[in-house]
Amino acid sequence: MILITGATGTIGSEVTRLLAEQGVPAKAMTRDPGRVAGPAVRGDFGDVRSLEAAVEGVSAALLLTAFGPEIAAHDRAFVDVAARAGVKRIVKISAIGAGDNEDPEDVGGMHAAGERALTGSGIEWTIVRPSMFATNALGWAEMVKAGQPIPNVTGDGRQGIVDPRDIAAVAVAALTGPGHHGRVYEVTGPDLLTTHDQAELIGRAIGRRVETVDVPIEQAVAQIPDPAYAKAAAKGWAFVAAGGNAVVTTAVQDVLGRPASSFASWAGDNKAAFGG
Template identity: 55%
Template structure:
C-alpha cells in the first residue's frame, strides 16, 4: 500500500493517477476525502491521530507537505507517524537548493529539517528536489488572455524549469523501485530559461507576441503588501526573486533523464499541452 499525501495538488494528483494506472494499491490523504472518493482518506498533518489512521497498513509514503510556515513541523509529524506505523519507505518532495542557506525567508531552508528527519528515520528513503514548475506560468494566464504583458521580477535570470509531470513520474519510480533508495535527486528541465524566454516560447505556441514588463522588486513588494499579502511571505517572495535574478537557480541536472531513461520535458512541451489555459 502506498500513501500519497498532498493528493489533490499538482504533483500528488498526477502521482495518484500514474500509480492507479500501474495497478498499484494506493491511498490518498487529503483534508477532504470526498474529492477522491475511490481512494481518499481524511488526514491533517497537524492531527497525529489522523496521520496514524491514514498510515495504517501503508508500506510506502509520499511526503508532500504544503508550502507555508508549518512545512517543517508537518514533515516531522509525518515521519514520526510513519515510524509508528512501521512504514518501510518514504519519498519526500523537497525543493531545489535545499540546505544551501539557513535564512528562514528563503525556501531553500524550509525543507532542511524534513530531509534530515527522512534520512535519519531508519526507513528506506529518496529525496526529490524539483526546480521551479512549468505550471507556475498559469499565474500569467489572465494577463496573456487579456493581451497584457507578463510581470517580470527576475530580469534575465533563468532557472531549470521542470515539467511537474516529470516530477510525478520520478516520484512514482522512487515509490515503486528499490534502485533509488538512499538517493537525492535534483529535478530540472532541459534548459535554463528566463521569464522573457518563457514569454517568447508562449508566443510561438499561441501564434502571437507575448510581452513582458520589468517590475523592480521594491515596486513588486509595495504592490503585494498593498493587496493585503502576509508581510512574511512577501519577504519570502522577494528573496526568491532576487535569488533567480542573480543567477542562483541557473543550473541543470541530469537526474530526470537518469531515472526516466529519456530527456526531461521542456517548457515548450508543457505550453503546447496547456495552451488552452492561455487562449
C-alpha cells in the same frame, strides 16, 4: 499500499494518476476526501491523530507539504508518525537548492529542515528537489488572455523550468522501484530559461506575441498579505535574479531513461489555458 500526501495538488494528483495507471494500490490523503474520486483518507499535517489513521496499513508514502512556513513542522509531524507506524519508505518532495540551507525564512531552508527529519528517521528515503514548476506559468494565464504583459520579477535570471509530470514520474519511480534509497534527485527541465524566454515560448504556442514587464521585487511582495510568504518569495526571486537557480541536471534521464520534457512542449499541451 502507498499513501499520497498532497494528493489533490499539482504533483500529488499526477502521482495518483500514474500509480492508478500502473495498478499500484494507493490512497490519497487530503483534508477533504469528498474532493477525490478514488481511494482517499482524511489527513491534516496539523492533526497528528489524523496522520496516525492515514498511515495505517501503509508501506510507502509520498511526503508533499504545501509551500509555506509550516513545511518543516509538517514534515517532522508526518515522519514521526510514519516511523512509529513502521512505514518503510518515504519519498519527499523538497525544492532545488535545499542542500545545507539553514535559513528558516527561505523555502530551501524550510525544506532542508524537513529533509533532515526524514534522513535521520531510519526510514528508507529519497529526496526529490525540483526546480521551478512549468505550471507556475498558469498564474499568468488571465493576463496573457487579456493581452497584458507578464510580470517579470527575476530579471535575466535563468532557471531549469521543469514539467511537473516529470517530477511526479521520478517520485513514482522512487516509490515503486529499487535503488533509490539515500538518493537526492535535483529534477530540472532541459533548458535554462528567463521569464522573457517563457513568454516567447507561450507566445509561440498560442500563435501571438506575449510581452513581459519588469516588476521590482519590493513591489511584487507588497501584494503578498502574509509576511512569512512574502519574505520567502522575495528571497527566492532575488536568488533566481542573481543567477542562483541557473541549474540543469540529468536527473530525469538518469531515473526515467528518457530526456526531460521542455517548457515549449508543456506550453503546447497547455495552450488552451492561455487562450490558444
